[in-house]
Amino acid sequence: MQFAVPPRRSPLPITRSSRMPIYRKKQLKPIALLTVAIFSLLYIIHHTYTLIPTSVVVIPSGVVIVTLLDRQRLSESYISKIVANREDYARRHGYRNFFASVSDYDDAIGDAPKTWAIAPAVRHAMAKYPRSTYFFHLSPHSLIMNPTKSLKSHVLEKSKLEELMMKNAPIVPPDSIIKTFSHRDEKDIDLIITQDTEDLNPGSFILKSGDFARFFLDLWFDPLYRNYDFAKAETHGLDHILQWHPTVLARTALVPQRSISSYSKDSLRASPEGTYKDGDLVIQFRGCEMEGRDCEKELEPYYNRWLGIIQTD
Incomplete structure (x- = not known):
């Protein structure tokens, strides 16, 4: 140049x-x-x-919703519903969407499970939207069910986040000896995530742009973790990082599951406290891609319910 x-x-x-x-x-x-x-x-x-590279889109500070789609496994009908759901929410609140394909990161992932693509996808979104403040990763097996709730009022406002933060709570339930810090304030937080009854839930998290975000994503995607053969791949990698790297834990807020990722009643490890109820922001169909379940079938009634909400809003 x-x-x-x-x-x-x-x-x-x-x-x-x-x-x-x-x-x-x-x-x-x-x-x-x-x-x-x-x-x-x-x-x-x-x-x-x-x-400024021509591929970079410069936008004011805000939120980018990152959705990673496996186009080889998901039908066009299913993808169109997920895209419509995200675009409606982004349009209402002035957010942006970043739709990535798992195959985009095949070379980077190598022989590791494809679910590791979350980390490079979020990093890709950060590179494309360098002036955005927050990146909201949301599993493709989930729907935003309360479109009127903005992330700012629901989670990101100082008073709201400090109310939601789970302090002195086990990182990996039910009885991990490593717990969240009890003296963290909203200004200290760069990563907002939740958990189910056994693990952290990378299917829904909010990451604040900056040096910490880049460090965290690079650490999570390190070949050491990708090649370690964790039973639950990137989920167990994340469990490990937050338990044994206080630098990351110090910048993390653990919030109640239903605040950003309620499970459907058929989801793996769904608990009474974490199962979707009307008014919740997000429903996630955790594990619906496993044998014996059907993601499209589980999505359909909630998608129709969401359509009813936006048509009467």
């Missing part, structure tokens, strides 16, 4: 006479300084805009 070079300044008028009036010399000095300032400003503006 080549950058424009600031135009060379024309030499100031010079007289060979040593008798140039002093007042003219004094006039020329501010003119020269002003000329230098103007050309410097033009150069900086041009240099700044040529540095």
